[in-house]
Amino acid sequence: MTESDPVLGRVVATEKKPNTPHEFHFWTALDAPVGIGTIVRVESARAVGGVLPRIYGVVTEGFSYTDLQTPLHDVLGADGEPGASANAPTDRTEIRLYTAAVLRHVPEEPLQPVPMGTVHLASEADVQVALRMESYVQGSATRGIPVGLYRAGGTQAGVQLDADFLLGPEAAHLSISGVSGLATKTSAVEWLLSSIFAHFPAEKGRVAAVCFNVKGPDLCFLDQPAAQLDDADRAIYDALDVPAAPFADVQYFAPWTAKGGQLATLRSNEALQDNVQPLTWGLRETLQYAEVLLNKDDVDAKADALIDFIKERVLDQVFTDELLGAAHEVRTFSGLDKWFYEVIRAIEGRDRGDTWRTHHIATIRKVRNRLSNISTRCRGLVTDDGTVSDLPFKAFTDRTVYVVDVANLEEDAQDLVFARVVSQLREHLERRDLGVEHVVVFVDELNKYAPADGPDTYVRKMLLDIAERGRYLGLVLFAAQQFRSQVHRRVVGNSGTSLYGRMDPDELATPGYQTLAPATKARLATLEKGQLMVRHPHFGQAVFVRFPRPAVLTGREGVERFPPAAELALDAAVTRALRRLDPAITLAWVQDAIALAGDNEDDILRARNRTLQAKPDDVKAFFKAQLKKRVLAEPARRGPSALRAAPEGDPYG
Amino acid sequence: MTGRTLELQREPDTPPRLETAVPVEGSDITARAIVEGPLVGFGAFLDGIQRSTIAAHHGGVPIVHGAVAAAIRIRAGRRMQVWERPFRSHACYLPATALDPAFVAALSARCPVVDTLADQELGTPTPRHPGDLAARALTAGQRAREAAEGSLAEAWTRRGAAPLLMDGGMSGRETVARSPLVVGAVKTHRTLYVAGESLDVILGLREGERTTAMAISSPRRTAVATWYLRLREPGARGPLFGLVRVEIAHDDESSITARADLVSRWLLAERTPVALPDVRWDVMVYGIRECEQYLSAILP
Numbered sequence: 001m002t003e004s005d006p007v008l009g010r011v012v013a014t015e016k017k018p019n020t021p022h023e024f025h026f027w028t029a030l031d032a033p034v035g036i037g038t039i040v041r042v043e044s045a046r047a048v049g050g051v052l053p054r055i056y057g058v059v060t061e062g063f064s065y066t067d068l069q070t071p072l073h074d075v076l077g078a079d080g081e082p083g084a085s086a087n088a089p090t091d092r093t094e095i096r097l098y099t100a101a102v103l104r105h106v107p108e109e110p111l112q113p114v115p116m117g118t119v120h121l122a123s124e125a126d127v128q129v130a131l132r133m134e135s136y137v138q139g140s141a142t143r144g145i146p147v148g149l150y151r152a153g154g155t156q157a158g159v160q161l162d163a164d165f166l167l168g169p170e171a172a173h174l175s176i177s178g179v180s181g182l183a184t185k186t187s188a189v190e191w192l193l194s195s196i197f198a199h200f201p202a203e204k205g206r207v208a209a210v211c212f213n214v215k216g217p218d219l220c221f222l223d224q225p226a227a228q229l230d231d232a233d234r235a236i237y238d239a240l241d242v243p244a245a246p247f248a249d250v251q252y253f254a255p256w257t258a259k260g261g262q263l264a265t266l267r268s269n270e271a272l273q274d275n276v277q278p279l280t281w282g283l284r285e286t287l288q289y290a291e292v293l294l295n296k297d298d299v300d301a302k303a304d305a306l307i308d309f310i311k312e313r314v315l316d317q318v319f320t321d322e323l324l325g326a327a328h329e330v331r332t333f334s335g336l337d338k339w340f341y342e343v344i345r346a347i348e349g350r351d352r353g354d355t356w357r358t359h360h361i362a363t364i365r366k367v368r369n370r371l372s373n374i375s376t377r378c379r380g381l382v383t384d385d386g387t388v389s390d391l392p393f394k395a396f397t398d399r400t401v402y403v404v405d406v407a408n409l410e411e412d413a414q415d416l417v418f419a420r421v422v423s424q425l426r427e428h429l430e431r432r433d434l435g436v437e438h439v440v441v442f443v444d445e446l447n448k449y450a451p452a453d454g455p456d457t458y459v460r461k462m463l464l465d466i467a468e469r470g471r472y473l474g475l476v477l478f479a480a481q482q483f484r485s486q487v488h489r490r491v492v493g494n495s496g497t498s499l500y501g502r503m504d505p506d507e508l509a510t511p512g513y514q515t516l517a518p519a520t521k522a523r524l525a526t527l528e529k530g531q532l533m534v535r536h537p538h539f540g541q542a543v544f545v546r547f548p549r550p551a552v553l554t555g556r557e558g559v560e561r562f563p564p565a566a567e568l569a570l571d572a573a574v575t576r577a578l579r580r581l582d583p584a585i586t587l588a589w590v591q592d593a594i595a596l597a598g599d600n601e602d603d604i605l606r607a608r609n610r611t612l613q614a615k616p617d618d619v620k621a622f623f624k625a626q627l628k629k630r631v632l633a634e635p636a637r638r639g640p641s642a643l644r645a646a647p648e649g650d651p652y653g
Numbered sequence: 654m655t656g657r658t659l660e661l662q663r664e665p666d667t668p669p670r671l672e673t674a675v676p677v678e679g680s681d682i683t684a685r686a687i688v689e690g691p692l693v694g695f696g697a698f699l700d701g702i703q704r705s706t707i708a709a710h711h712g713g714v715p716i717v718h719g720a721v722a723a724a725i726r727i728r729a730g731r732r733m734q735v736w737e738r739p740f741r742s743h744a745c746y747l748p749a750t751a752l753d754p755a756f757v758a759a760l761s762a763r764c765p766v767v768d769t770l771a772d773q774e775l776g777t778p779t780p781r782h783p784g785d786l787a788a789r790a791l792t793a794g795q796r797a798r799e800a801a802e803g804s805l806a807e808a809w810t811r812r813g814a815a816p817l818l819m820d821g822g823m824s825g826r827e828t829v830a831r832s833p834l835v836v837g838a839v840k841t842h843r844t845l846y847v848a849g850e851s852l853d854v855i856l857g858l859r860e861g862e863r864t865t866a867m868a869i870s871s872p873r874r875t876a877v878a879t880w881y882l883r884l885r886e887p888g889a890r891g892p893l894f895g896l897v898r899v900e901i902a903h904d905d906e907s908s909i910t911a912r913a914d915l916v917s918r919w920l921l922a923e924r925t926p927v928a929l930p931d932v933r934w935d936v937m938v939y940g941i942r943e944c945e946q947y948l949s950a951i952l953p
Contacts, residue, residue: 068926073927077925084925090728090940
């Protein structure tokens with residue numbers, strides 16, 4: 001013991017309250033700087049095997065009591081007047097008794113009950129040892145990812161996660177839980193991504209993040225500096241060696257609005273459009289994940305067989321059939337609808353049975369009905385004409401955040417985006433051609449996508465698969481949810497690292513939190529913003545840390561500083577979109593150009609989309625050519641003759 | 654060492670009795686109300702404890718192990734802490750002359766030995782009854798405790814800075830008995846000090862009343878001033894409930910009234926916190942109980 005390492009307390013044990021190898025008790029002075037979450041070191045004076053044991057623990061419970069045997073004695077002493085007790089010349093003998101959960105024994109063997117000894121506040125070096133961090137934060141090949149700052153009684157120590165256990169391959173995934181608004185889930189993930197980008201070792205490969213913005217403007221301004229970052233925040237950034245700066249490389253993807261004029265995102269201010277791209281998919285991209293949009297009632301075995309047939313025999317190839325006459329090349333939803341029309345018309349016209357290639361006409365009608373309205377249900381995301389604007393799979397770049405803004409999409413469309421993006425990430429990571437070796441996928445409201453109960457959806461199955469096998473691929477799930485208990489246990493169970501912000505007391509009463517001491521639960525229920533409880537495979541017990549405000553503009557501040565663009569007229573919207581490719585384009589030029597298309601807004605939007613997809617050198621000429629094609633083709637368009645009405649009682653009609 | 658301590662088994666060795674005392678505030682013993690309210694005056698509390706157990710028998714002779722501790726607890730900021738160093742000792746109490754000298758010598762090599770027959774007059778027969786011998790050991794231990802308390806009280810009279818309340822009488826040592834810094838509080842009343850027909854006055858005191866101060870003395874003790882003070886209303890609990898006898902130095906009779914009132918106010922102020930769950934809570938102030946608890950914790 002030295003002056004700088006004073007004795008904080010003494011270990012005590014009684015027959016009724018003995019110490020064990022995983023828990024011990026100690027008392028301190030009344031004014032000792034100890035609280036729930038404080039990390040302490042026990043020094044024993046009795047050698048075991050020639051070594052003086054050191055035990056590290058984290059305070060999980062605290063007790064205070066006096067020598068009063070019953071409250072009635074105090075009533076008697078004060079003559080029933082509560083104020084009289086305050087005038088007593090002597091304070092009763094009082095104790096501060098704490099229970100600590102063992103973080104680590106040094107040496108590890110033999111594992112014995114915690115001996116009697118002196119208790120000291122853990123120093124910075126102690127925290128490293130206590131949390132078993134020394135194996136990955138010391139030496140030349142470090143792989144620590146700072147998650148926050150541990151502070152107690154004057155000690156300040158960085159708490160770091162092991163990159164191998166956060167991003168794989170040893171373990172992976174992160175789950176963050178807490179009540180909305182106060183738990184700082186989004187902030188914590190933004191901070192942690194900054195930390196990962198700053199500290200993930202280069203020799204372990206490149207890393208990127210895909211974040212799904214599921215509500216409001218939460219993730220819309222990750223490339224903009226924070227409006228307010230105080231000295232305390234900056235001190236944490238400095239202490240943990242993470243730059244207090246917004247993300248340098250962020251790309252935004254958002255579908256068009258239903259009208260198609262603008263992107264459906266709150267990041268629509270003209271000053272921020274450089275890195276915002278449309279997210280649109282055609283038939284091929286959508287049909288692969290049709291299961292996401294079609295529920296079990298829709299997709300029975302027969303319908304499934306027909307969809308598979310279309311995917312394998314019809315889509316993106318020349319399809320011929322003696323019944324249909326002309327060849328079909330289906331590449332768009334409109335092409336698919338035309339193909340369905342021809343098939344049904346041919347079956348209805350031949351008068352020999354209601355089946356074609358083993359598919360009953362009722363099934364064909366049903367599948368047509370369900371597939372055809374996908375482009376309606378997912379309007380803005382799914383295009384009739386097959387225009388595709390997608391994430392740059394195969395060209396992901398290191399330390400880049402890809403934000404997919406699905407906040408304005410319907411639930412089905414959100415599911416589709418989620419399923420396809422994650423599946424594509426997985427496929428490319430399997431093929432090692434994504435462009436990076438590790439991808440963090442951040443999904444908020446996980447209890448919606450992977451609920452503990454409810455239907456076994458495609459998205460849930462996919463999330464379970466990622467949770468269980470993603471770490472081998474480098475596909476890492478950062479999942480946020482208000483109620484961890486409502487997320488599928490295989491997802492949370494496979495999260496190597498768990499963060500907890502302020503928790504709902506009812507949630508803390510669920511069985512998943514039984515291992516936490518009441519005082520720890522009480523602290524969790526009252527955590528301030530910027531505080532987290534962290535569980536990590538290396539840590540013997542959960543520890544509390546502080547993290548700084550993210551160095552990025554919050555969603556709320558972002559929409560104040562960069563107000564979303566007002567709904568634009570079609571010509572203005574097209575002008576704005578095309579100016580990203582050619583700043584010389586003016587509104588007058590666009591107005592002249594689109595005059596060719598008359599009032600057909602679909603044609604104008606189609607021409608814009610194709611221009612944006614092609615990114616031609618001569619934007620003006622390309623755009624005009626797209627318009628001209630449609631305009632010239634118009635006289636040849638002929639409306640199809642009406643099909644027979646569906647039979648009465650046809651459930652799919 | 655097993656079983657109850659000798660202290661718990663001990664039967665009172667003196668019958669209840671009345672002793673005569675001389676009033677020093679006028680000629681009669683009367684009840685006097687303490688008009689002014691309680692006042693915090695004590696800065697320290699002194700108590701001692703002893704534990705005696707029969708460790709073994711040697712040829713029917715009980716070998717008593719006795720441990721003694723005494724301490725002064727000072728009050729700073731309403732919290733108690735030990736003053737200087739507490740006194741702790743232990744010894745084997747035995748009748749050396751009744752035992753094999755070789756045995757006594759062997760024992761003394763391991764533990765201090767106190768001969769319980771050392772002050773026996775020459776020529777008197779050596780007691781043989783084990784109960785008698787154990788009682789003598791107990792008395793010897795009691796003397797050791799009183800000596801420890803006396804030493805600490807003396808030290809306080811030299812280095813202490815505030816009034817000290819000691820548990821029990823203070824007349825055993827002259828320096829202590831004459832010190833203005835020391836007050837004794839006697840909780841038991843096997844001897845009641847009366848003057849004339851004053852017993853009814855003492856037993857009839859109401860809460861917050863004291864008797865006239867008296868002087869008491871004995872050949873082996875220094876004279877002190879004393880009075881009875883009722884700390885708590887007895888109700889139906891008996892005439893001795895809440896009754897303490899207070900001792901202070903008997904020096905200036907002209908100021909005795911003022912001093913007795915002041916010290917009584919100090920004692921009345923110590924009624925809270927109540928010393929429960931101690932069975933003597935009606936007459937024990939919390940500072941003494943806290944001191945006793947402290948001694949119990951440090952005495953092995």
